[in-house]
Amino acid sequence: MKIDFPLDCLKDIPTPFYYYDIDVLDQTLHQLQREAAAHAGFSVHYAVKANANPRILQRIRQAGLGADCVSGGEIEAALQAGFKADGIVFAGVGKSDWEIELALRNDIFCFNVESREELEVINLLAEQMGKTAQVCFRINPEVGAHTHEKITTGKAENKFGIAMTDLESVIHLAMCLPSIRFIGLHFHIGSQILEMDDFKRLCFRINHLQDRLEAQGIVPQHINVGGGLGIDYEDPQAHVVPSFKVYFDTYAQCLRLREGQQVHFELGRAVVGQCGALISRVLYIKVGVEKRFLILDAGMTDLLRPALYHARHRMENLSAREEARSGEEEYDVVGPICESSDVFAQSVLLPESHRSDLIALLSSGAYGEAMASQYNCRRLPASYFSFDFQH
Numbered sequence: 221m222k223i224d225f226p227l228d229c230l231k232d233i234p235t236p237f238y239y240y241d242i243d244v245l246d247q248t249l250h251q252l253q254r255e256a257a258a259h260a261g262f263s264v265h266y267a268v269k270a271n272a273n274p275r276i277l278q279r280i281r282q283a284g285l286g287a288d289c290v291s292g293g294e295i296e297a298a299l300q301a302g303f304k305a306d307g308i309v310f311a312g313v314g315k316s317d318w319e320i321e322l323a324l325r326n327d328i329f330c331f332n333v334e335s336r337e338e339l340e341v342i343n344l345l346a347e348q349m350g351k352t353a354q355v356c357f358r359i360n361p362e363v364g365a366h367t368h369e370k371i372t373t374g375k376a377e378n379k380f381g382i383a384m385t386d387l388e389s390v391i392h393l394a395m396c397l398p399s400i401r402f403i404g405l406h407f408h409i410g411s412q413i414l415e416m417d418d419f420k421r422l423c424f425r426i427n428h429l430q431d432r433l434e435a436q437g438i439v440p441q442h443i444n445v446g447g448g449l450g451i452d453y454e455d456p457q458a459h460v461v462p463s464f465k466v467y468f469d470t471y472a473q474c475l476r477l478r479e480g481q482q483v484h485f486e487l488g489r490a491v492v493g494q495c496g497a498l499i500s501r502v503l504y505i506k507v508g509v510e511k512r513f514l515i516l517d518a519g520m521t522d523l524l525r526p527a528l529y530h531a532r533h534r535m536e537n538l539s540a541r542e543e544a545r546s547g548e549e550e551y552d553v554v555g556p557i558c559e560s561s562d563v564f565a566q567s568v569l570l571p572e573s574h575r576s577d578l579i580a581l582l583s584s585g586a587y588g589e590a591m592a593s594q595y596n597c598r599r600l601p602a603s604y605f606s607f608d609f610q611h
């Protein structure tokens with residue numbers, strides 16, 4: 221990500237706002253599609269939850285990805301951005317009737333079904349509408365991932381998915397329901413995963429389940445392995461584009477596919493994480509008894525990840541690039557929200573900073589703007605794109 225335009229361009233723009241480097245997004249999409257295409261039958265659905273900004277969605281759609289949606293609103297956003305319905309998968313443990321109907325009306329590719337109860341409701345609604353719903357079952361593979369406990373999903377204690385022991389019985393039920401077509405299996409073990417061994421263990425689990433099903437004459441046509449590939453938050457400039465080759469090669473080497481089986485991926489963070497930054501201004505440098513607080517006009521309402529997951533986003537004082545500063549200082553970087561968890565980072569070394577300096581919180585393209593809220597009656601952050609500042 222480059223923020224290399226003169227900061228003068230920003231003088232009339234209210235902060236905080238999200239800035240997206242479209243070159244980084246395009247480069248990421250290009251490498252992603254190239255590496256996926258190296259393997260027959262691999263296709264990627266972008267996880268809309270990571271960033272549903274309409275211009276970002278359009279760019280991703282133009283690159284030829286499908287969409288992975290978790291709500292009716294996301295399905296609408298994807299359709300509006302031009303994603304084809306037959307490339308949309310719909311996941312989530314609690315799909316409302318109107319969301320199921322919306323998906324059926326638009327003939328989406330597939331529902332990722334998370335329970336027997338949900339399957340029965342989809343069948344009923346599809347029957348009423350004279351439709352057939354294609355379904356994959358989301359299986360809880362009981363594979364833990366090396367990531368934050370709030371973003372692991374594939375363990376027995378998580379609310380997600382159907383237990384492996386119930387797999388055959390739900391497939392048999394699906395085969396009996398008149399308005400359901402069972403087409404495959406779906407998995408997702410968590411997010412921000414950097415150890416390929418976690419994905420390997422998922423592959424071995426899938427292989428085992430496939431053997432078990434095959435012994436009963438069941439060969440699903442589609443295997444959806446979810447998303448989860450992480451990005452480098454510590455040194456984003458060194459790893460602008462994630463290692464898609466290593467990621468897809470891991471699946472290609474470890475999954476034992478049956479003839480004609482298609483593999484689907486649902487990547488979110490790896491697609492958009494590094495192209496976005498939250499840009500904010502320093503309001504005050506408050507000198508406390510023991511600490512020096514750098515108070516930004518951006519807070520947890522704009523970027524929730526640090527407060528919710530203790531995530532660390534790299535920070536850069538952009539103004540210090542244009543004006544010399546005498547040295548570095550240690551700051552606790554905080555927002556203006558009336559919550560003590562509204563802290564971006566403690567004890568960060570930054571160039572000596574002043575009121576009105578512009579601070580960039582990097583690697584904020586995924587789960588940044590998408591998780592922003594209006595708590596404290598604040599305004600939602602606006603978004604700008606690299607081409608907005610080109611001369």
Ligand code: LLP
Nearest residue numbers: 267408411412447448449486487488489587
């Ligand atoms: N598929 C399913 C079923 C998911 O639940 C998720 C993410 C994805 C795909 C996309 O995962 P990704 O490729 O982005 O890792 N807000 C948290 C992350 C929550 C992820 C939720 N599920 C964060 O800011 O770290």
